[in-house]
Amino acid sequence: MLIFLKKQVNLWTKHHVYQKTNKTTDEAIKNAVQNCIECGIMRNYLNEYAEEVFHMAIDEWNIDDAKFYWQEEAMKKGIDKGQEEGKSSMVLELLKAKQPLSLISQVSKYSVERIAEIGRLNGIPLPN
Numbered sequence: 079m080l081i082f083l084k085k086q087v088n089l090w091t092k093h094h095v096y097q098k099t100n101k102t103t104d105e106a107i108k109n110a111v112q113n114c115i116e117c118g119i120m121r122n123y124l125n126e127y128a129e130e131v132f133h134m135a136i137d138e139w140n141i142d143d144a145k146f147y148w149q150e151e152a153m154k155k156g157i158d159k160g161q162e163e164g165k166s167s168m169v170l171e172l173l174k175a176k177q178p179l180s181l182i183s184q185v186s187k188y189s190v191e192r193i194a195e196i197g198r199l200n201g202i203p204l205p206n
Contacts, residue, residue, distance in 0.1 A: 107135045166196055173197045176205040 111131055115124050124131060134144065165186050172182045179190050186193070197204050 104132075104136065107132055169193055169196050170200055170202065173200075173202045173204070178205060 111124055111128050115121050115128075130144075130147065165188070169182055169186050169188060172185070173193070173196070179193055182188070182193050183190055188196075194204055
């Protein structure tokens with residue numbers, strides 16, 4: 079946690095230094111975020127969430143907004159994962175029923191290679 083706080087302080091320090099050059103707050107924050115990315119400070123996080131950091135920094139967000147956004151993202155990821163698992167389950171059932179690969183591909187929208195991988199990972203031989 080201490081490392082995270084030090085990195086945050088560094089981000090804000092760069093923001094304030096840049097702001098003294100008569101640039102807009104938006105430019106100062108964008109530059110501070112970019113400088114942090116270039117210096118390797120929270121690079122992965124900032125590459126993924128730079129827009130959210132920018133909006134938080136200019137006080138467009140509060141913690142309730144952030145929590146709502148995180149819940150929405152988590153829900154979307156959960157739905158996507160559930161849909162993927164459902165499609166894989168359907169592919170497995172169709173493989174067990176020895177349905178043609180072309181039909182399974184058409185129904186699932188998976189490539190024949192992906193279908194073959196699902197079958198192989200589950201020990202199900204491909205239909206001829």
